[in-house]
Amino acid sequence: xxxxxxxxxxxxxxxxxxxxxxxxxxxxxxxxxxxxxxxxxxxxxxxxxxxxxxxxxxxxxxxxxxxxxxxxxxxxxxxxxxxxxxxxxxxxxxxxxxxxxxxxxxxxxxxxxxxxxxxxxxxxxxxxxxxxxx
Amino acid sequence: xxxxxxxxxxxxxxxxxxxxxxxxxxxxxxxxxxxxxxxxxxxxxxxxxxxxxxxxxxxxxxxxxxxxxxxxxxxxxxxxxxxxxxxxxxxxxxxxxxxxxxxxxxxxxxxxxxxxxxxxxxxxxxxxxxxxxx
Numbered sequence: 001x002x003x004x005x006x007x008x009x010x011x012x013x014x015x016x017x018x019x020x021x022x023x024x025x026x027x028x029x030x031x032x033x034x035x036x037x038x039x040x041x042x043x044x045x046x047x048x049x050x051x052x053x054x055x056x057x058x059x060x061x062x063x064x065x066x067x068x069x070x071x072x073x074x075x076x077x078x079x080x081x082x083x084x085x086x087x088x089x090x091x092x093x094x095x096x097x098x099x100x101x102x103x104x105x106x107x108x109x110x111x112x113x114x115x116x117x118x119x120x121x122x123x124x125x126x127x128x129x130x131x132x133x134x
Numbered sequence: 135x136x137x138x139x140x141x142x143x144x145x146x147x148x149x150x151x152x153x154x155x156x157x158x159x160x161x162x163x164x165x166x167x168x169x170x171x172x173x174x175x176x177x178x179x180x181x182x183x184x185x186x187x188x189x190x191x192x193x194x195x196x197x198x199x200x201x202x203x204x205x206x207x208x209x210x211x212x213x214x215x216x217x218x219x220x221x222x223x224x225x226x227x228x229x230x231x232x233x234x235x236x237x238x239x240x241x242x243x244x245x246x247x248x249x250x251x252x253x254x255x256x257x258x259x260x261x262x263x264x265x266x267x268x
Contacts, residue, residue, distance in 0.1 A: 016173045016190075016197070019153055019210065023245040031245045037227050038212065038243070039150045040264030056150075057262075061195055063150070065245075072246030074208040076153065078172065093171050109172070111157040111165045111199075112206030128191075130174030 013129035014086045017079035017121040018062030028052060028067040035065050062121055075113065077104075079120045079129070086117050089132055147263035148220045151213035151255040152196030162186060162201040169199050196255055209247065211238075213254045213263070220251050223266055 023031040029043075032052035036043045041054040041063065054063045062077075080086035087097060087105050094110035104118040120129075157165040163177075166186035170177045175188040175197065188197045196211075214220035221231060221239050228244035238252040254263075 014174070016175075019208070021210075021245070021247065023247075025245055034227055034229075034244055038224055038229070040148070040266075041150075059193055072243075074153070074210060074247055076155075076208060090172055093168055095168075095172070109206075110168055111155070111159055113155065113157075113208055132174075 011131065011133055012080060012082035012085040012089075013125070013131050014078050014080035014089075014117075015122070015125060015129035016061060017077040017118060018056075018064065020075050020077060020116075021063065021065045022068040022070070022073050022075060023065060024068055024070060024072045028065065031067070032065040035063075039063065058123060073114075075115050077116045077118045077121070079118055079122065079125060081120055081125070081129070083117050083119065085132075090117065145265065145267055146214060146216035146219040146223075147259070147265050148212055148214035148223075148251075149256070149259065149263040150195060151211040151252060152190075152198065153208055153210050154250075155197065155199045156202040156204070156207050156209060157199060158202055158204060158206045162199065165201070166199040169197075173197065192257060207248075209249050211250045211252045211255070213252055213256065213259060215254055215259070215263070217251050217253065219266075224251065 021035055025031045032043045036054055041056050044053045044055050046052060050067045052065045056063050090107060095107045098106040098108050104116050106114060106116055108114050155169055159165045166177045170188055175190050178187045178189050180186060184201045186199045190197050224241060229241045232240040232242050238250050240248060240250055242248050
């Protein structure tokens with residue numbers, strides 16, 4: 001009896017969720033204000049101390065401004081309904097785990113960029129995410 | 135007779151066009167292949183030597199992989215129908231010009247990230263870009 005089929009062959013979904021504009025700054029609201037006006041999207045009411053979300057259209061990637069203590073950069077988020085399966089899939093492509101933070105994993109691409117694997121963020125995730133049968 | 139109204143008060147449009155995954159690498163096709171498989175979008179037939187475009191849906195931001203000689207990073211592009219007017223608008227917000235490359239400008243945000251102001255890239259630019267009357 002083959003009870004571990006799902007663990008051996010996970011079927012899950014993932015997709016590019018959006019981009020985080022990491023700002024090494026003291027004033028996150030001023031940083032968010034710049035990007036809001038530069039990109040033409042309002043800043044949503046703050047939900048978390050170190051993040052400000054820009055009000056992009058529902059069918060677009062999400063864009064957030066984050067206060068960080070490392071040099072400023074931009075990183076991307078991949079959303080997944082099974083984070084462990086997605087991290088393992090990305091490891092097989094050559095990425096490596098850096099650090100687990102709350103519900104997500106920080107990874108590093110073989111091309112050098114850091115990125116995160118996060119829980120589903122966008123409302124059309126179920127309809128439009130990629131399905132991985134590997 | 136007021137002939138310079140347009141120059142004094144430019145009306146133009148701009149929008150977030152997409153993100154460029156800058157890879158310090160020797161093999162651009164291998165770099166593009168990683169990001170293609172990670173994000174689930176095919177690589178389009180190469181149009182330029184140092185860029186590979188991922189086949190994102192028409193209503194999404196564009197994502198390109200670029201071969202660069204500086205450390206790997208991710209940067210964003212703002213598309214505009216009047217690049218000079220857009221660069222001036224962004225300067226008023228605190229960004230500064232770094233370098234003009236072919237048809238676009240490389241700028242630096244007050245929060246430290248480099249980004250580019252480029253000609254319209256997405257097919258729905260006219261319908262969905264922000265209009266700036268300032």
